[in-house]
Amino acid sequence: MTPTLLRTAAELHARVRAGRRAVVMTMGxxxxxxxxxxxxxRRLAGPDGEVVVTxxxxxxxFGRGEDLDRYPRTLDADLKIAEEAGADAVFAPAVDEVYPGGEPQVRISAGPMGERLEGASRPGHFDGVLTVVAKLLHLTRPDVALYGQxxxxxxxxxxxxxRDLxxxxxxxxxxxxxxxxGLALSSRNRYLSAPERRTALALSAALFAGRDRHAAQEALRARAREVPATHARAEALSALGESRAAADAHAVAQAAPGGAGAVLAAARLVLDEAARLDPPLELDYLALVDPSDFTEIGDREDGFTGEAVLAVAARxxxxxxxxxxxLTFGTLGAAL
Ligand SMILES: Nc1ncnc2c1ncn2[C@@H]1O[C@H](COP(=O)(O)OP(=O)(O)OP(=O)(O)O)[C@@H](O)[C@H]1O
Ligand SMILES: CC(C)(CO)[C@@H](O)C(=O)[O-]
Ligand code: BAL
Known part of the structure; x- marks a missing residue:
């Protein structure tokens, strides 16, 4: 069924709620x-609940000089996609409806996490995001809201x-x-010409190179943990086994370079190559960060363990x- 199109806060509030409400926020x-x-x-809302897409x-x-004016606006096509995916209502307000008094004086401050990576390249971006997300959460009053990784x-x-508020x-x-x-779907992909799209593939290719390096390292880490046990078993079996296990241990120790720095290096290699393509890729940042606060772990010691996000931005x-x-560092080895 075609989702109900709601243009105003009044229309949204007049809507009778049906069960659990799940909200997906988009820029269309x-x-x-x-x-x-x-x-x-749709799944989370359940058959008796409802899905609202904004x-x-x-x-x-948007910062000055960014693509606010040329950002694609395709409401008819959006309604169709929302319908096929199972939305019950689409809330598509005008700017005046969301900001009736002009730009709000009181805003959400994203704090230090909002100043790193994307925040460093787009000053004020996350204050703007969180302010509208807070407003849209108040307007739509969901039980659950979904966002993309x-x-x-x-x-x-x-x-x-x-959590904080x-x-x-x-x-x-x-x-x-x-x-x-491999290219991550993004509304901005539609700006790309065919040659630009080929170059843009380097973003995901670089991440996959980093991931492959990480997987190889994790396998070596696990092997390195396994070797002492192998060694003990071999010792009990025969002198020949013992020397084989010792050789194995040596090979693993030699082959286990790495950590975060090696993952970054593998990804950077792909990005460096893409910088020489026509059209070239202009790297903004490549970073390995702690997902809880987006501080960089790239420069920490090689023995880093825990959750991480390998992130890239480029033009x-x-x-x-x-x-x-x-990416998760260290758990494969720890599990053994
Ligand atoms: N490829 C994707 N996979 C999963 N979620 C996504 C993807 N692209 C966007 N999203 C999510 O959809 C929501 C709306 O995002 P938005 O409308 O900005 O789309 P977008 O494709 O990210 O656009 P842009 O090109 O402007 O970054 C966000 O939560 C975003 O993370
Ligand atoms: C969350 C969001 C809808 C706020 O404008 C936007 O930043 C987006 O589409 O990711
Ligand atoms: N998808 C993030 C919204 C933005 O780039 O402004």
Missing amino acids: ALHEGHATLIRTA VFVNPLQ KDAQQLALIRRMV NFGIEIVGVPTVREDD VGTTRLIDNLP
Whole structure:
């Protein structure tokens, strides 16, 4: 069924709530990534609940010289995608409806986490994001709200805001949806020409190179833990086994370089190559960060263990893209 289109806060509030409400916030120009969020929301809301999708290009989160004016606005197509994915209502307010008195004087401050990575490149961006997210949460009053892992720093900040300011709403993160060749789906991909898209593939390719390096390291770490046990077993068996196990231990020790620095180096190699393509990739940042506060762990000692996010941002032509992958350091070895 075509979702009900709601244009005003009054229309939204007049709507009779049906069970558990799940909200997906977007800036429109919907694609399969958004559809996945909406389908997940449908599941979480349940058959008696409802899914509300918001479509609003928020001027507050765009810096001067960014793409606010050219950002794609495709409401008819968005309604169709929202319908197919199972939305009950689409809230698509005008700017005046969200900010009736002009830009708000009182805003949410994203704090130090909002000044790193994306926040360093786009000053004020996360204050604008959190301010509109807070407003949209108050307007839509969901039980649960869903956000994509593709915007990992945004997701972490929304979780933080909801916790720090007691919003009492469940926040659910949804893994990044990609094209078959790896490119993360993004509304801004439609700005890319064919040659630019080829260059843009380097973002995901770099992350995959980092992930592969990480997987190889983790396997070596696990092997290194296993070797003493192998050694003990071998010792009990025969002198020949013992010397084999010792050789194995030596080989693992030699082969286990690494940690965070090696993961970053593997990813950087791909980005460096892409910088020589035509059109070139212009790197903004590549960083390995702690997902709880987005501080860099790239420069910490090689023995880092725990959750991390490998994040990248780059420009191709006039289009700025971001991508990231979650990585876990050390648990494979720890589990053995
Ligand atoms: N490829 C994707 N996979 C999963 N979630 C996504 C993906 N792309 C966007 N989202 C999520 O959809 C929500 C709305 O995002 P938004 O409308 O800004 O789309 P976008 O494709 O990220 O656009 P942009 O190109 O402006 O970054 C956010 O929670 C975002 O993280
Ligand atoms: C969360 C959001 C809808 C706020 O404008 C936006 O930042 C987005 O689409 O990711
Ligand atoms: N998807 C994040 C919104 C923005 O880039 O402004």
